[in-house]
Amino acid sequence: MATSTTRAPGTSRADLITDAALGLLAERGMRGLTHRAVDERAGLPQGSTSNYARTRQALLEATVRRLAEREAQVLAPGELPMPGGEPWEATEGPDALVAGLALALHRYLTRHPELLICRYELALEATRRPELREFFDATGRQFREPLVALMTAAGSAEPERHALSLVAWCEGLMFSCAAGSYHRSVPTAAELRTGFTELLRGMLGPRGQ
Template identity: 35%
Template sequence: MVRNSERRIQLADAAVRVLARQGSRGLTHRAIDTEADVPRGTASNYFATRDEIVEAILARIGERLTPDPDVHAGLARRPPGRELFAAYLRDIVHRLTGDPDATLALFELRLEAARRPAVAATVAQWQRAGLDADVAFNTRAGLPGGRWEIILFHYALDGLILDQLTVPIDERVAADEAVDVLVNRLLPPDPS
């Protein structure tokens, strides 16, 4: 069988959907084949092991949740400060809630990482690279806050996103409003 990048993306997207909708136990080569509507055995031709499936899922999630360059170009023209920081966070929340399959699959991988050391190593490496990139971006953009603030925002946004995609603690709280309150409480006021 000829392996091609389009088919690999199709299978990775199917794996994301399976993981998001069926959880870790439902993630099998056969389930991926069925979800992708391809002949039986196709997924195993592209991903020989479950670890390869996990790596493909993480790579695809990263691609699907990548910021829109036009949105970021518009934000980059604004002056640095708490409001800009909040705007970047709102963009993150919109991307994560806008692709619930990718986000739920990521949460599922994190849960599986608690049970499987190989998954934990892969997910930890992916998360740490993301955190380092976020800290570097924040520094380059001249935004307030350092590494610790970025870590705290990751913790807070993880909870907010989980809440938005599952069962909200308080359905009256809008995600954008929660981000604004969080930024105003965690970051020092902009210098006047």
């Protein structure tokens, strides 16, 4: 039986409910995500989740939204963590960009693997629910569009295509480390820097060296 979600000071009831939903997805999968189970996990009176999200579709949409918020704290290109704590600027060159990308991805893989499991659960559910697919794709644009801008600033001649290649490389790595054959072999930050360097070198040419 899942333990109750601890409510941090200042956490809204909506966040408490959706964080509990994410916890259930990571532990039990989509079948374990019910309104009653969320109430129990969140430590709330029965009916609280139903009052917040009347239907399963509403609960799924709220969970997707919360997942995007939590992923944004780790992966949003506009807030990539740099060694010095500042966002990347094009004038800093590709080395700083590589360092930020590697640090963000390593932090996600080592500290938040449960969010990856939630993402895969919700993505698969979206393939069966057209209305959720539309909502899932809309939340994904908050990551894709800044990444295209990031590649443009880095000097990419084809930022849309290069952003897709970068996302595909990261997604493949994340799946392999979260649910695939490399789940016991998460790359180090140094290994990720090497991978990003090789990838950007192919995309950007001399600027990606």
